Amino acid sequence: MGSFGNGPAGDRTGPYGGGGGGGAGVDKGVDFANYFCTYAFLYHQKEMLSDRVRMDAYYNAIFQNKHHFLGKTVLDVGTGSGILAIWSAQAGARKVYAVEATKMSEHARALVKANNLEDVIEVIEGSMEDVSLPEKVDVIISEWMGYFLLRESMFDSVICARDRWLKPTGVMYPSHARMWMAPIRSGLADQKSNDYEGAMDDWHFFLEDTRISYGVDMSILTKPFAEEQKKWYLQTSLWNNLHPNQVIGTAATVRELDCLTATVNDIAEVRSNFSSIIKCHTRLCGFSGWFDVHFRGRMEDPAQKEIELTTAPSVDNGTHWGQQVFLLNPAVTVSEGDDVDVSFAMTRSKDNHRLMEVELDGRIKQPSGNVLQPFRKMFYVE
Amino acid sequence: MGSFGNGPAGDRTGPYGGGGGGGAGVDKGVDFANYFCTYAFLYHQKEMLSDRVRMDAYYNAIFQNKHHFLGKTVLDVGTGSGILAIWSAQAGARKVYAVEATKMSEHARALVKANNLEDVIEVIEGSMEDVSLPEKVDVIISEWMGYFLLRESMFDSVICARDRWLKPTGVMYPSHARMWMAPIRSGLADQKSNDYEGAMDDWHFFLEDTRISYGVDMSILTKPFAEEQKKWYLQTSLWNNLHPNQVIGTAATVRELDCLTATVNDIAEVRSNFSSIIKCHTRLCGFSGWFDVHFRGRMEDPAQKEIELTTAPSVDNGTHWGQQVFLLNPAVTVSEGDDVDVSFAMTRSKDNHRLMEVELDGRIKQPSGNVLQPFRKMFYVE
DSSP states (O other), rough: OOOSSSTTTTTTTTTGGGGGOOOOOHHHHHHHHHHHGGGGGGHHHHHHHHHHHHHHHHHHHHHHHHGTTTTTTTEEEEEETSSHHHHHHHTSSEEEEEESSTTTHHHHHHHHTTTOOTTTTTEEOOOOTTOSSSSSSEEEEEEEBBBBTTOTTTTTHHHHHHHHHHEEEEEEOOOOOEEEEEEEOOOOHHHHHHHHHHHHHHHHHHHHHHHHHHHOOOOOOOOOHHHHHHHHHBOOOEOOOOGGGGGGEEEEEEEEEEEOOOOOHHHHEEEEEEEEBBOOOOEEEEEEEEEEEEEEETTEHHHHHEEEEEEEOOOOOOOTTOEEEEEEEEEEEOOOOOOOEEEEEEOSSSSOOOOOOOOOEEEEOEEEEBBOOEEEEEEOOO | OOOSSTTTTTOGGGSSSOOOOSSSSOOOOHHHHGGGGGGGGGHHHHHHHHOOOHHHHHHHHHHHHHGGTTTOOEEEEEEESSSHHHHHHTTTTTTTEEEETOOOOOOHHHHHHHHTTTEEEEEESSOOOOOSSSSSSEEEOOOOOOOTTTTTTTHHHHHHHHHHHEEEEEEEEEEEEEEEEEOOOOTTTHHHHHHHHHHHHHHHHHHHHHHHOOOOOOGGHHHHHHHHHHHHHHHHOOOEEOOOOBBOOOOOEEEEEEEETTHHHHEEEEEEEEEEEEEESSEEEEEEEEEEEEEEEEEEEEEEEEEEOOOOSSSOOOTTEEEEEEEEEEEEETTTTTTEEEEEEEOSSSSOOOSSSEEEHHHHHHTTBBBOOEEEEEEOOO
């Protein structure tokens, strides 16, 4: 066979890799194999630690709001290499519990010791759902955000930590999160469309070859092959760091979350209607989704300095999250003042609760009142 | 976080993807998530069905040895899209059981029907270990070979099928398999060495940056980071289709398997000594591993026409398996007549029984009797 692990087709991830996984009843072993293993490598930790937008936001959030940490107990959910725990301790925390599901915990422990913080920080290897702490905490800090905020479903673990271990007066870091969407133009639309057409052309040569050389008619598989390729090229959202100029309409908030009160139900299914006003005559090639989070403390105990971490399209401040791009096919010509109304639904994939499915059901109203061809499309955030 | 599924670092597979998995006691859910999912895509089936060397070998093996199939019962282990089952039926089999663990079975069933063979071929979805057949079979056919023959450990399932379902007079397709190794020269040695050095240079800038900008000394992680990068760049075997000119010494058989008698013990651990005579003055950059299989029938019931499928370096007949390259670091200058003696050991990875670890323990004797610096190196076939 040759399953392409390190082979010629090994560069195809997404739907072609790690597709399995637990559904509603999550198998922990499968989840670990599919998800946590990624974070067990220093290479990936370094990628995240080199994301200056991410680093600056958390660093400033902590050190410009030391009153939340001084003499306090802190829980870091998914500490990775331990950076947020270390900063919390450096900002004066009395005790920091740093929970990490992977073997990265051993590196975190070494790093804590090398920075002389082993009296303050206790690194605990285990999944947040299983861990028991000796006390409730004043602060829960976590960098839990996945692509388009909710991919990875790691916020579930933060909610679990909050409900079990945060004092009634406790503070969440970050305290708020928002999902955004905006219409965009992008060369990716034509590129992916061409890729798809090329794959199908190639398929037809393959069919002919298999029939003539090997006496088997495979044309019955054309429809499922086309569906598979369409999913891969046209229905799977893409990672991209867009230029702000590519955003062609007003950006809309799809969902706001208060990290102190949000429930798993609030995020397992996100439904929202948004509308965007087109800014210029151009092609609507699809939509971009991103997020921001804020560090505001809580109403009775606010931040002294409110910090924002945004992953919006930016010339100088791109992040490793980038934006997720959802392509329309074909693109639609739009004009200044057109109103794009979209009904948005994001649900978790039945096959893997850490992946998402997004449905966009939209229509474009021209200022004249004329309504352009509506669109309805399903996407996979993989 | 942003676990790089479809992101900027998403192209890094191998040790950075799907690393988990069952060890000795295999968790079926994990194994399915890590392994079988790959074969559930028509794109990958098409890649294999487009490998002419592979296709021609099986096609010729069947149709030039119709006496093994005419009026016989056949079991196809891991039928995928069903091609071997279909050919077996077209060659005159009375009944073909086509077993497939993934949902690809549904496509196989459609293909069988479209080719009017549903009266002969019964597609069974399930893992070979769990499937029950109504009768014993005359032939077991399977395309079970992974990179360097044994990666994927799929031959285990063929052995299981043989021991349970093959008649005492039955025939295995293929009937024999061999693992080969040969010394090679390759620009990959310098390239990967440079990549490693570059990654470590970058790490040192990262350390300085993290210390100055964020007040954390991460130098304690230098050693584990270097080990991780070394494993990635220098100790993970590479897929390559080598030019025969790159083979610089005699090729040696590392292991021969008779598919009729081999046991799981024979393949779970492969130990062998081989030696190779260098053909010219050049640089020994490492070793290449490949395999061939033969279709010979069985001694009492031999093939009329013996067919070979080889994945050896070739100008015109490369396969999707390519060869696995094991790099030496640094390369060693060798001369015509030098004798490379290698003690070879291949074991299954403790973390994932479908992946392999290879140890090469070697020395180079010059014709003068002088012995060059010995080498001992561990590799991961991932």
